[in-house]
Amino acid sequence: MASVSPAAVALVRLRRGFGSKIFASKIMDKWHTQFTGAANDTPWSTAVSALEKLLQKSAAGLPISIVLSNQLVRYKIIPALPPFSAADKVLAVARHGFRETYGDMVDDWTIRVNPVPHGDSVIASAVDSALLAALEALTLKYGCKLKSIQPFLMSGFNQLHRRIKTLPACYVQIENGRLYVALIRDGAWHSITGSVAGPDWPQQLSALIAREMLLAGWQHEQAIIYLAPANSAEDSRSSAAFMQSSVWKTLPAPQPAMTGYAVASDQAYAMALSVAR
Secondary structure: OOEOOOOEEEEEEEEEEOOOEEEEEEEEEEEEHHHHOOOOOOOHHHHHOOOHHHHHOOOOOOOEEEEEEEEEEEEEEOOOOOOOOHHHHHHHHHHHHHHHHHHHHHHHHHEEEEEEEOOOOEEEEEEEHHHHHHHHHHHHOOOOOEEEEEHHHHHHHHHHHHHOOOOOEEEEEEEEEEEEEEEEEEEEEEEEEEEOOOHHHHHHHHHHHHHHHHHHHHOOOEEEEEEEOOOOHHHHHHHHHHHHHOOOEEOOOOOOOOEOOOOOOOOHHHHHHHHOO
């Protein structure tokens, strides 16, 4: 599995098997590289080149799932449609919503819609079609079976949704200098927002969550905050500080059973491992 962001890529090779009590995975190898993209490049071109270098020496011929940084994805929540609406109708509504916000840029994007289990709303994601084509060509070139390409927000949420049930919940991801906050209740998405993360982002995050809850009419609700694993040591320390000072019940978002993964030192691989099951 791999992660792709504008400033870093990571690649992890797992071996699956049975641990002492449950079905578990073990990290066999892991690679990570950081970079600065050229000013005239697309936000992802340097990342694709960096991923190719990792595939050349490490994962040719292996199955692979790729997680995309939220910085490479745009999201939109689509309100409930009539039951059993045709997939093409749902996609058309999503495309119209993106076009109202972004105009003709939408013509260059691939839009996908992900229904929330037991929910009445869907989340739509839009990704540059050229990025998807580049990743598909890359995996084909090195004989890798491409299992999926998922946005980070969705791969993280997929590990969490069974815990949320009907409770009001707030899912938070901290990624490469940005905060992402999603409100979910009764299986339905209420809002998704992103913000630049400043040096004092734990205080900034508290204000952002309070604002989103106020807008959703949740100011008197006892929502649970789920904090995704951070992608850097500094953000991990800040996450711990936020959890200690939070006025809400705050829990670390669940992660799959994994041997060979240390939260304190392997933050660079958290995004890639969000797709592990």
